[in-house]
Amino acid sequence: MQADSYRFLGWDYMDGPANPCSKHEVEVEFIDSQAKRVSRVEFTFEAGRVVSAVGWQRSFETGVMKDALVH
Numbered sequence: 001m002q003a004d005s006y007r008f009l010g011w012d013y014m015d016g017p018a019n020p021c022s023k024h025e026v027e028v029e030f031i032d033s034q035a036k037r038v039s040r041v042e043f044t045f046e047a048g049r050v051v052s053a054v055g056w057q058r059s060f061e062t063g064v065m066k067d068a069l070v071h
Contacts, residue, residue, distance in 0.1 A: 001039050001057070003030035021047045036060055 008028045023046050030039040041055035 001030055001037075002032045002035065003039065004033050005031045007031070031060075 006028055008026060023044065025042055025044050027040060027042045030041065032038070036059055037057055038060050039055055039057040041053055043050055044052040
């Protein structure tokens, strides 16, 4: 993987009490813009440590929505 950027959804939707030692999962997309590949990895944390990382990789395409520019 030769990622040059990444993205993940923010935690601003969570309304429960924070418990940093409990099990947490976050999904991160690593993007290789030049090769047009994206790797999606789900990290699992327990007690603040990564205990698992599982994912996959696939190609992607990007473009501009022509009608979107009119609005």
